Amino acid sequence: MTLLQVEALDVRHGLLQAVRQVSFELGEGETLALVGANGAGKTTLLRALAGAHRPAGGRILFDGEDITAVPAHRRVRRGIALVPEGRRLFPGLTVEENLRVAAGAGRTGPWNVESVVAAFPILAPLLGQRAASLSGGEQQATAIGRALMTNPRLLLLDEVSLGLAPVAVAGVYRSLATLIEGGATIVLVEQDLARGMAVASRLACMLEGRIVLAGAAGELSREQVTEAYFGLGKAASA
Amino acid sequence: MTWVAAVVHGILLGGVYALLATGLSLMFGVMRIINLAHGSLALVGAYMAFLLVDHLGISTYLSLAVVLPGALVVGYALQVTMLERSLRAGELVPLLTTFGLLIVIANLLQYFFSSDVHSLPAGRIGPASWHVSSAVTIPWFDALTLGLAIFVLGLLEFLLRRTQLGRELRATAEDADTAELVGVDARRVYARATAIAVATAALAGVFYAMRSSFDPSAGPAELIYAFEAVVIGGMGSLWGTLAGGIVLGIAQNVGTEINTEYFALSGHVVFLAILVCRAALGSGRVRLRLPRGAVS
Numbered sequence: 466m467t468l469l470q471v472e473a474l475d476v477r478h479g480l481l482q483a484v485r486q487v488s489f490e491l492g493e494g495e496t497l498a499l500v501g502a503n504g505a506g507k508t509t510l511l512r513a514l515a516g517a518h519r520p521a522g523g524r525i526l527f528d529g530e531d532i533t534a535v536p537a538h539r540r541v542r543r544g545i546a547l548v549p550e551g552r553r554l555f556p557g558l559t560v561e562e563n564l565r566v567a568a569g570a571g572r573t574g575p576w577n578v579e580s581v582v583a584a585f586p587i588l589a590p591l592l593g594q595r596a597a598s599l600s601g602g603e604q605q606a607t608a609i610g611r612a613l614m615t616n617p618r619l620l621l622l623d624e625v626s627l628g629l630a631p632v633a634v635a636g637v638y639r640s641l642a643t644l645i646e647g648g649a650t651i652v653l654v655e656q657d658l659a660r661g662m663a664v665a666s667r668l669a670c671m672l673e674g675r676i677v678l679a680g681a682a683g684e685l686s687r688e689q690v691t692e693a694y695f696g697l698g699k700a701a702s703a
Numbered sequence: 704m705t706w707v708a709a710v711v712h713g714i715l716l717g718g719v720y721a722l723l724a725t726g727l728s729l730m731f732g733v734m735r736i737i738n739l740a741h742g743s744l745a746l747v748g749a750y751m752a753f754l755l756v757d758h759l760g761i762s763t764y765l766s767l768a769v770v771l772p773g774a775l776v777v778g779y780a781l782q783v784t785m786l787e788r789s790l791r792a793g794e795l796v797p798l799l800t801t802f803g804l805l806i807v808i809a810n811l812l813q814y815f816f817s818s819d820v821h822s823l824p825a826g827r828i829g830p831a832s833w834h835v836s837s838a839v840t841i842p843w844f845d846a847l848t849l850g851l852a853i854f855v856l857g858l859l860e861f862l863l864r865r866t867q868l869g870r871e872l873r874a875t876a877e878d879a880d881t882a883e884l885v886g887v888d889a890r891r892v893y894a895r896a897t898a899i900a901v902a903t904a905a906l907a908g909v910f911y912a913m914r915s916s917f918d919p920s921a922g923p924a925e926l927i928y929a930f931e932a933v934v935i936g937g938m939g940s941l942w943g944t945l946a947g948g949i950v951l952g953i954a955q956n957v958g959t960e961i962n963t964e965y966f967a968l969s970g971h972v973v974f975l976a977i978l979v980c981r982a983a984l985g986s987g988r989v990r991l992r993l994p995r996g997a998v999s
Contacts, residue, residue: 515884541886553881555874566870570886615886 468493468650469619474523476513483509485674496651498665498682500658502694505671507654508550511621514652515547516540527619541570544618548625552608556597560588560607563596567614574616581610584640602633609640622653626660638664658690672696705960708839713956715841717949718849719914722907724929725855726900728944731933733876733896736786736797740804741904742926746919748774748905749912750812753821763823763913770909771902778901782894805922812919825913848910855903856941872896931974
């Protein structure tokens, strides 16, 4: 069943068109890795899906309903949650408060403070600690936990490995693998090709605001993706 | 002994200023709005109570049962219809908007109530006092006002620290865009913050009007004292506001002991001295984050 449908989406930053005519569909339980170089438009696309950027054209349909003009906080209530680039925690709030503030979205489901701590045991001793004092890996676990607290149907993850130590990245991806095995629907923005291809069921490569290559992760070769990533080969689309 | 009395009365007077300044501090902490109409909104609360007391003959304390819900509605509507738009237009626009609101309120009050001076009855508690010694007496009403200020600040801290609305207020104060991305409706949070701020202003206005006389032009004077209390205590800090109010109250009463004409002047001098000292010590940075300030 199609959960997310994006049709000819355009997003602008002032005069700069960051996303151009992007279209794709995502079924429930699928994981899509959006890969591409810096400035390819991945983050802008993800933020447009979350409602943080208003599209200049095109449509976003979620569960069959047009949500293009729906504001960000209402999209969260419909089941879309974003883990933003740079984590963007509330630094003056404790870890527990960061988690609980997201519970106000009012969606019911399996995720609460206890289940988030069970999924990210690293957070157990940190619940009373201010977010500003956390390490990068701890912040990322809190940011993912905060998004899960909204009990999302679609989880948008932006550069979860950025700025983290390799050990922390491995920890975050182990947790993601567990979420994916549990049937979560995820759109993952990742600059690390190998990691993106390892966890995703589908992959889309962006270049200069467009999707230039898309397909099932297992069917695309590393060479095809690398060529599309750097804009070396002939652009392909699925 | 008169100096001791001046300090004691200054502390009690600080309760009035803290009550006045609480809403100002809250609005600045959450939305970065310096509400120049805050004193005038306090005055609106006083006039609402005056209407009820004058026409229905009820006690001033009972009138709060109508004034406070009314002020909540006024605050919510003010944010949704006026301040929200100005916030979108830039940092300085809310300042100009609230300045305009100050003038409009003063003129409307003048139109409907004339420039007559009024005061609200404080009931039996008004003239009662506790004689601590031959020189020091504590008026019950002033003690009640200080107690109320502490209660309101405690209630606000409980709200900010222990409730979902409080977490949403603090999250929105830190990063409104990210708060939206975790499901918080920042516009509704702002409207609730303004509603609470206006209700505390109205409460302060009613108590101010029971303590001294008021007329339609009293708003800016109330604003100045509230503003000084907020700045002395640290912008956006709730308990700092109480400390700021007490410092201001003590300064004014001690100034009066020196010369009866120094009441307002001594408060302003202490306010300026604290500003200069902070700047000189390099610690004059304004505290913008509500959560740190709110619990400090």
